[in-house]
Amino acid sequence: MEQKSSIGLGLRTAAAVICALIVLFPVLWMVAMVFKPADVMFARPTVFFYTPTLANFAYVIEQGFVNNLITSLALGIFSTILVVIIGTPAAYSFARFELKAKEDLFLFILASRMAPPVCLVIPFYLIYAKVGLLDTFVGLSLAYMTFNLSFYVWVLRSFCRDLPVELEEAAILEGWSKAQVFRRIVFPLLRNGIVATSVLCFIFAWNEFLFAFMLGGDSVQPLPVAIPKLITAQGVRWGEVAVVGVVSLIPVLAVVVLLQRHIVRGLTMGAVKG
């Protein structure tokens, strides 16, 4: 019996490792491409072993991709901070209080989250063209609110509901003001939820393509937009493209390691506690 179960465990592990390799192979291949010299890039048959080079990095830096990187970081951080400031009180309120037409408000939030970005980008583009928000930092951050603010409020609400009400009630009986209750009880207890949810918001902003592509321009051009610009009919500098792709993976890897449980919770809109 003992032996049988350990054979089963071994088989399951082998299957899991094979699946993981299938899943990760393309990612690893792109990481390897970063160090690939140009002459073996298109070799037939495929060359698996080569002397690594850093030439691809040099070109990428030369092309000013550091600017794209800074834009991406700044946009992600700024838009996420806005979302946290605006959304945290709302999430708390939805979790704690009885509101009139709560269901309708909720549906509105859900609908904002679900709306196809391409539907939004058309009116956004025309409105922005009129008010001069095209290719501006503020304009793009605002556009990211459509999916990030609604996401943040919805998911953080599920974290709020995990907090014990008793503490807050006791504090109010003690004569604390509502602001004190929020600052000294709710906020500290909610910190993990806020960090997890806002980091996911950052990643969504970091990964976003369509808004950045249509509403951005030469001065506001985050990383995902820089990638297709390298892929032209005249030819593609694949090594350089891979470098940009790998750089854009770095925060994703950090999140995947640090936030595992919360990713499921976030991506199922709080339906799975994780």
Added chain:
Amino acid sequence: MVTITATTTGQATRRNSAALYPYLLIAPTMITLVLVSLVPFIYAVYLSFHQAKYGRVTDFIWFDNYVMLLTSGTFWNSMYVAGVFVLIAVPVEFTLGMAGALVLNKGVWGRSILVPLLFIPTMMAPIVVGLLWKIMLAGSWGVLSYNIIERFDLVSGTSIFASERYALLALVFIDIWQWTPFMMLAFFAGLQALPQGPYRAAAVDGASQIQIFARLTLPLMAPLLFVIGLLRFIDAFKIFDTIFILTKGGPGTTTESPSLLAYKMTFEFWNIGEASALAVFVWIIFFAVCTVFYHIAKKKLNAF
């Protein structure tokens, strides 16, 4: 929860401010969402009733844009593309995800290393996912094109993305690659949260593995399956980034999803009126799906 301290003076104003407090907290969010989501929607509705080409909004033309849209082959083609995409990708992701979750749940060595790795494809930028597969499946030099597709002569022509027959299936495959690991982890989290009591009872009664899965696990997981299924359905229907970088809707219109069609109508043909009609149409379908979904999830399944 809201407590009001009784004082002789100003009781009414306090009561008022206490009643307003929850609304004050949600006001900034609601105002922002009205600006960034309701206003664009209303503007899209306005545009969809107008003759709007090349950035000039001219005549009010009632439903002409909608009529044009709904009688055009390109629109129904895009619906067909999205339909094929969703109806193959989502069930496959579900099945493989569930199978993987059951295996994970039975126990695997090194699970704590495996789990974060499996999140990578889902958390990556869709544009980078497209890029990855452009590299893997590039005509002639792509590592999979050369070593598998060409060797076994699976697809004729330069690249799988140029094949009318297989381009859409390649995109489906990429979606499956991207989302199955996530489905697996989400179902796994669901399995881990199930109560142990019923399983002990079933074991005592001598129920078979299949009976346990069909009569116990599936019903207990129903709310979760429903939520994940619908979120995935909606996301798959919206797909844009990977198609944009890989095929741009081609060859011909064989991979032109509704999102891609709306994009092309707007930014390639500048037919903003009809594009807005398409946007509003898709929007309304989504809103209807969301409403039904929300009420079922809330009332019947007690999810959220």
